Amino acid sequence: MGDGSLSQEEIDALLQGADDLGTAIETPPAQAAPAQAPAAAGLSDDKKSELQSIAQEVGESMGVTLSTVTAKTVDIKDPQVDVLDVEALQPQLEGKLVQITADYTEGISGKHSFIITEEAAKQIASLMMAQEEGDLTDMSLSALTEGFSQMSGAALNTIEDKIGGPVKTATLNAQILDDAGGLDTPDGSFVRIRYALATDGKSSFIDEVIDIETAQSMTGGAMGMMDVAAEPPPSTGQGLPAEDLFQQVTAQPSAPQSSVGVQSVQFAPLTRGGQSEGTGNIGLLMDVSMQLTVELGRTKMLIKDILGMGEGTIVELDKLAGEPVDLLVNGKLIAKGEVVVIDENFGVRVTDIISPMERISNLE
Numbered sequence: 001m002g003d004g005s006l007s008q009e010e011i012d013a014l015l016q017g018a019d020d021l022g023t024a025i026e027t028p029p030a031q032a033a034p035a036q037a038p039a040a041a042g043l044s045d046d047k048k049s050e051l052q053s054i055a056q057e058v059g060e061s062m063g064v065t066l067s068t069v070t071a072k073t074v075d076i077k078d079p080q081v082d083v084l085d086v087e088a089l090q091p092q093l094e095g096k097l098v099q100i101t102a103d104y105t106e107g108i109s110g111k112h113s114f115i116i117t118e119e120a121a122k123q124i125a126s127l128m129m130a131q132e133e134g135d136l137t138d139m140s141l142s143a144l145t146e147g148f149s150q151m152s153g154a155a156l157n158t159i160e161d162k163i164g165g166p167v168k169t170a171t172l173n174a175q176i177l178d179d180a181g182g183l184d185t186p187d188g189s190f191v192r193i194r195y196a197l198a199t200d201g202k203s204s205f206i207d208e209v210i211d212i213e214t215a216q217s218m219t220g221g222a223m224g225m226m227d228v229a230a231e232p233p234p235s236t237g238q239g240l241p242a243e244d245l246f247q248q249v250t251a252q253p254s255a256p257q258s259s260v261g262v263q264s265v266q267f268a269p270l271t272r273g274g275q276s277e278g279t280g281n282i283g284l285l286m287d288v289s290m291q292l293t294v295e296l297g298r299t300k301m302l303i304k305d306i307l308g309m310g311e312g313t314i315v316e317l318d319k320l321a322g323e324p325v326d327l328l329v330n331g332k333l334i335a336k337g338e339v340v341v342i343d344e345n346f347g348v349r350v351t352d353i354i355s356p357m358e359r360i361s362n363l364e
Contacts, residue, residue: 043083043191043212043215043216047215047216047219048081048083050219051081051191051193051215051218051219052079052080052081052193054158054159054162054218054219055079055081055193055195055208056077056079057158057162058079058154058155058158058159059076059077059078059079059195060076060077061154061155061157061158062076062151062154062155062195063075063076063077064154065150065151065153065154066124066127066147066150066151066199068286069128069147069150069286070127070128070130070147071286071287072127072199072200073199073200074127074197074198074199075196075197075198075199076151076195076196076197076206077195077196077198078195078196079193079194079195080193080194081191081192081193082191082192082193082194083189083190083191083192083212084189084190084192085188085189085190086183086185089180089183089185089192089207089209090180090181090183091180093115093117093179093180093183093207094117094179094180095117095118095179096117096118096176096177096178096179097115097116097117097118097176097177097179097180097182097183098115098116098117098118098120098121098136098141098144098174098175098176098177099113099114099115099174099175099177099183099184100113100114100115100116100144100145100148100172100173100174100175101113101170101172101173101174101175101184102114102148102152102169102170102172102173103169103170104167104168104169104214105168105169105170106166106167106168107159107160107163107165107166107167107168108159108163108167108214108217108218109214109217110186110210110211110213110214110217111184111185111186111190111209111210111211111214112169112208112209112210112211112214113184113185113208113209114148114206114207114208114209115183115206115207115208115209116197116204116205116206116207117204117205118136118176119202119204120197120204120205120206121136121140121141121144121176122134122135122136122140123197123199123200123202123204124144124147124148125140125141125143125144125147126140127147127199127200128143128144128146128147129143136176138349139340139342139347139349141174141176142349142350144174145172145173145174148172148174149172152169152172156168156169159218162218163217163218185209186209186210186211186212188212189212190209190210190211190212191209191210191211191212191214191215192207192208192209193207193208193210194206194207194208195207195208290329290330291329291330291331292327292328292329293327293328293329293331294325294326294327294328294337294348295325295326295327295328296317296319296325296339297317297318297319297325298317298318299315299316299317299318301315324336324337324338324351324352325337325338325339325348327348327350333354333358334353334354335350335352335353335354336350336351336352336354337349337350337351337352338351
């Protein structure tokens with residue numbers, strides 16, 4: 001229209017455009033951001049990754065050790081690291097179980113144990129005893145404990161290399177459990193490392209349970225060593241301009257010529273090794289034969305009494321009834337035990353291991 005006024009059609013068009021504009025800029029209602037999986041409680045992703053790397057080496061070392069001891073091929077590999085609690089762990093374990101407690105006592109400290117099924121326990125015990133699988137008896141449980149003691153020693157060597165210091169565990173103790181309800185685990189959340197176990201054509205698993213604080217100490221020590229290794233060496237002035245190098249040298253206090261470049265040697269403090277001390281190359285000696293003797297007792301007799309011995313003669317020994325018998329390897333006392341009968345055969349259950357200091361004194 002020439003007078004500048006708007007027709008009804010133009011007004012309607014303008015109103016329609018405003019409605020469209022309001023619709024276009026309408027803000028949608030706020031929506032909650034999708035929940036993201038939180039990092040493992042008490043264990044960051046970096047530490048969890050580092051722990052898995054350590055577990056990979058630990059599993060390999062345990063497998064090599066058990067293979068060497070039993071002369072059978074044993075693979076312990078593919079560790080899976082999880083953070084869970086006992087309510088989450090119990091449904092994953094069925095039937096009878098064996099828990100081998102090996103709490104850390106030095107270097108790092110905290111609750112630590114291995115959990116295996118009854119079938120895996122029989123499998124490892126039979127390998128250690130070099131016989132067919134059978135029920136879990138006191139003897140097979142003792143053999144199982146010895147097997148895990150050897151594996152634990154190899155694992156400690158690996159962990160010591162990672163954290164740069166000695167690590168010890170308490171004496172291992174194996175216990176048969178009717179079900180997962182009897183497990184002794186850390187309070188609250190803990191770390192479970194599940195290793196795949198394969199030997200003699202059979203497969204199973206080994207669960208290693210560690211409390212959160214211990215896992216943090218273990219990974220913290222390993223990552224700390226990595227940080228130290230990554231630090232650049234101190235500057236020696238190499239690559240500096242001539243005038244800067246001259247200033248650096250002249251700024252140093254003068255010293256007698258004989259002391260230039262000479263430093264006192266710094267030795268690390270001597271410490272007692274962990275439970276696994278000396279096991280690094282023990283595999284080289286595993287096939288060496290030794291003479292094991294069980295000694296009931298001794299006595300001294302005159303030649304005339306020996307010549308006078310006949311059927312029915314009673315020889316009195318220097319041991320009292322009920323006293324432990326001696327176990328000697330190549331004539332050297334290493335342990336004491338009690339006589340048992342196994343399927344009409346005599347055997348000896350080890351009750352005491354002679355300490356290294358006592359063994360040394362026996363050599364004198």
